[in-house]
Amino acid sequence: MATTTAAIPVRATRSYRPIWAWYAALVVLMAWGLAAWIDELRYGLAATGMRDVVSWGMYIFTFAFFIGLSAGGLIMASSAEVFGIKALKPLSRLGVLSAAACVAVAALMIIPDLGQPFRVGNIFIHPNWTSPLIWDILIITVYFVFSIVDLYVLQRHAAEPSRWKTVARVMAYVGLPTAILLHSVTAWIFGLQIARSWWNTSLMAPLFVVSAVLSGTALVTLLALCAQRFGKVELSQETRKWLRGFIVISLFVDLFFVGADYITVLWGNVPADRSALNLVLPGGPWAWLFWIEWIVGGVIPLAFLLVPRLKKMPGALGLAAFLVIVGVYAFRIELVVLGFVNPLTQFPPGNAVGTYNVQTSSFQLIGRYHPTWVELGIVIGLVALFAALITIGYRALHVMEPSPAAGHRHARMPAETKASS
Amino acid sequence: MAAKKTSIPHHVMVIDTNRCVGCWSCAIACKQVNNEPLGYFWNRVLTTAPNQSTTAKAPASNNMDVPWGTYPDCELAYLPVACQQCNDAPCVKVCPVQATFRRDDGTVLIDYNRCIGCRYCMAACPYGVRIFNWGDSNYAPGGVVGYGKEYSTEDRLVFTPERPKGVVEKCTFCVERIDVGELPFCVEACPLGARIFGDLNDPDSQVSKLVNNGGGEQLHPELGTDPNVYYLPVARRVPGES
Ligand code: SF4
Ligand code: SF4
Numbered sequence: 001m002a003t004t005t006a007a008i009p010v011r012a013t014r015s016y017r018p019i020w021a022w023y024a025a026l027v028v029l030m031a032w033g034l035a036a037w038i039d040e041l042r043y044g045l046a047a048t049g050m051r052d053v054v055s056w057g058m059y060i061f062t063f064a065f066f067i068g069l070s071a072g073g074l075i076m077a078s079s080a081e082v083f084g085i086k087a088l089k090p091l092s093r094l095g096v097l098s099a100a101a102c103v104a105v106a107a108l109m110i111i112p113d114l115g116q117p118f119r120v121g122n123i124f125i126h127p128n129w130t131s132p133l134i135w136d137i138l139i140i141t142v143y144f145v146f147s148i149v150d151l152y153v154l155q156r157h158a159a160e161p162s163r164w165k166t167v168a169r170v171m172a173y174v175g176l177p178t179a180i181l182l183h184s185v186t187a188w189i190f191g192l193q194i195a196r197s198w199w200n201t202s203l204m205a206p207l208f209v210v211s212a213v214l215s216g217t218a219l220v221t222l223l224a225l226c227a228q229r230f231g232k233v234e235l236s237q238e239t240r241k242w243l244r245g246f247i248v249i250s251l252f253v254d255l256f257f258v259g260a261d262y263i264t265v266l267w268g269n270v271p272a273d274r275s276a277l278n279l280v281l282p283g284g285p286w287a288w289l290f291w292i293e294w295i296v297g298g299v300i301p302l303a304f305l306l307v308p309r310l311k312k313m314p315g316a317l318g319l320a321a322f323l324v325i326v327g328v329y330a331f332r333i334e335l336v337v338l339g340f341v342n343p344l345t346q347f348p349p350g351n352a353v354g355t356y357n358v359q360t361s362s363f364q365l366i367g368r369y370h371p372t373w374v375e376l377g378i379v380i381g382l383v384a385l386f387a388a389l390i391t392i393g394y395r396a397l398h399v400m401e402p403s404p405a406a407g408h409r410h411a412r413m414p415a416e417t418k419a420s421s
Numbered sequence: 422m423a424a425k426k427t428s429i430p431h432h433v434m435v436i437d438t439n440r441c442v443g444c445w446s447c448a449i450a451c452k453q454v455n456n457e458p459l460g461y462f463w464n465r466v467l468t469t470a471p472n473q474s475t476t477a478k479a480p481a482s483n484n485m486d487v488p489w490g491t492y493p494d495c496e497l498a499y500l501p502v503a504c505q506q507c508n509d510a511p512c513v514k515v516c517p518v519q520a521t522f523r524r525d526d527g528t529v530l531i532d533y534n535r536c537i538g539c540r541y542c543m544a545a546c547p548y549g550v551r552i553f554n555w556g557d558s559n560y561a562p563g564g565v566v567g568y569g570k571e572y573s574t575e576d577r578l579v580f581t582p583e584r585p586k587g588v589v590e591k592c593t594f595c596v597e598r599i600d601v602g603e604l605p606f607c608v609e610a611c612p613l614g615a616r617i618f619g620d621l622n623d624p625d626s627q628v629s630k631l632v633n634n635g636g637g638e639q640l641h642p643e644l645g646t647d648p649n650v651y652y653l654p655v656a657r658r659v660p661g662e663s
Contacts, residue, residue: 043556043557044557044587045538045556050555052551055540055553056544113539114539114587115587115588117537119518126518127517127519128517128519131516133539134517193544193545195544195545195547195548195644196544275479339544340544344549344641345467345548345641346479347480347500348485349468352462354553354555355459355460355559
């Protein structure tokens with residue numbers, strides 16, 4: 001690590017100190033998350049905002065979100081190889097690194113959600129193979145191991161391209177279906193449930209795959225732009241064009257799928273489906289999700305990616321990528337929480353909440369949910385862990401290639417490339 | 422199969438909605454025998470209209486005991502709902518660790534020692550009857566302790582006197598009572614005899630007659646969960662007609 005920074009005399013002093021401030025900030029946030037988790041262990045899940053009507057909350061939608069983020073990297077790395085997109089090859093290792101980090105953080109996100117976290121071993125002792133959750137844990141494990149191995153292979157491939165070429169190709173071909181399977185199985189945790197009409201659609205798996213490609217590509221774009229800002233790499237126009245194309249197409253498909261689902265529910269007008277959708281349409285209590293999804297994460301990024309004048313602005317791509325990620329997060333909230341807010345049996349007084357409060361009823365007909373500081377703390381701590389994994393991985397492995405135009409033959413450190421060219 | 426029929430009963434409950442007056446005695450009895458803390462209801466009585474077994478239209482009000490319709494054409498009925506003890510239970514299918522299991526008599530139970538508290542079963546249950554123990558139990562002062570012992574069946578712990586933190590629970594059909602030939606406590610507590618419990622394998626039992634010939638209906642039959650709780654619809658709509 002030290003050699004990288006030392007090798008570039010001009011930037012050395014400028015990039016050395018901020019990195020430790022960055023690490024320090026991340027450590028503080030992770031410590032906060034750990035403290036929040038210890039608090040939760042003491043008081044139980046009563047420390048969260050979840051109750052019996054909305055019984056899954058921030059942990060689960062952030063889990064689904066991180067699973068989605070992990071897609072882009074691997075799909076991009078694999079399609080660079082499978083479809084021979086040269087301009088994306090320089091991002092391969094960064095993509096696979098972000099896939100590994102995202103899926104690890106997603107898996108950790110489940111632990112604080114458990115009421116009995118120390119019994120998590122039961123999953124391996126008494127697996128129930130009819131449960132989508134078991135299949136998801138299996139595919140998450142496979143995916144994590146795969147991305148670590150893939151990272152190693154790409155690392156070796158960068159060093160000795162001729163020897164590792166075939167292996168890298170095989171990994172790319174395996175990677176694509178693995179990524180699609182991961183998102184489908186995660187979607188089926190929700191999509192197979194007959195109890196929640198909001199979830200119970202065969203569109204769920206395709207929707208998860210496309211929103212995963214969308215948010216994952218946006219994440220890799222952001223990371224690559226960060227690398228360009230703080231590292232010594234340059235993204236070529238060609239690479240930017242491909243990233244923009246990936247985001248635009250997957251954003252269109254994503255909005256199309258969500259819109260198609262809305263139309264189906266609106267036209268059918270089945271009470272159980274309608275009452276869930278009404279909550280999120282303009283005028284409903286959850287309409288802010290609709291606006292974030294369609295305007296902040298839909299129309300605005302499309303404008304910044306497509307309108308020629310806006311497209312040329314510096315930072316347009318980064319801004320669009322960031323907004324897209326915000327939009328996908330809103331979609332995850334909408335998906336998970338609204339499935340619960342509106343229980344199938346809609347007779348008063350509703351479902352028991354599971355807590356007693358002098359002022360309010362112990363029943364809710366329409367569920368309510370606000371995350372508490374404990375949930376926010378744990379999620380922020382895990383996001384900090386993700387940032388730390390990416391930073392360390394980036395610096396230790398030199399996953400970005402200095403000059404994308406040169407392709408994958410020139411790997412290693414910027415200093416070396418400079419010397420050789 | 423014939424031998425099995427005589428040895429293992431098939432426990433079902435029939436609820437006569439024509440007799441139910443919405444007094445919540447069963448819900449309170451359930452709280453007492455199972456020592457459910459404040460805010461917990463394994464069993465609850467929903468306000469509905471006669472012959473409204475599913476949500477075909479929006480309820481009359483968000484408050485309980487509000488009749489449907491406009492005066493003077495008002496209708497009111499009650500739907501007591503606890504775990505429906507589904508034969509094809511979504512909660513059993515989704516539990517990742519087989520903590521929720523179905524006994525051969527049809528009761529669906531939870532192994533308190535195995536449940537990891539993932540709450541997937543709560544997401545999967547169509548009837549909203551599963552209750553998670555979020556934190557330390559908050560008991561009313563001098564609350565009744567009820568059964569007050571641990572109970573295990575098939576070597577699995579399915580009842581404890583205090584609600585165990587971090588696991589999911591629900592109606593057990595009072596497994597500790599029915600295993601010694603007693604009735605579930607809500608059946609005993611109902612002042613109007615609206616709850617009938619028995620063995621569906623016995624063709625002469627009252628429940629068999631009601632389920633087979635008396636018009637017993639399941640809740641949300643379209644979901645295919647095949648519950649072991651049946652509801653007798655309100656037969657007559659005009660007050661005064663016998
Ligand atoms: S009613 Fe719900 S908790 Fe009870 S058996 Fe059916 S799915 Fe499971
Ligand atoms: S909360 Fe417990 S009973 Fe329910 S699915 Fe998870 S492990 Fe099974």
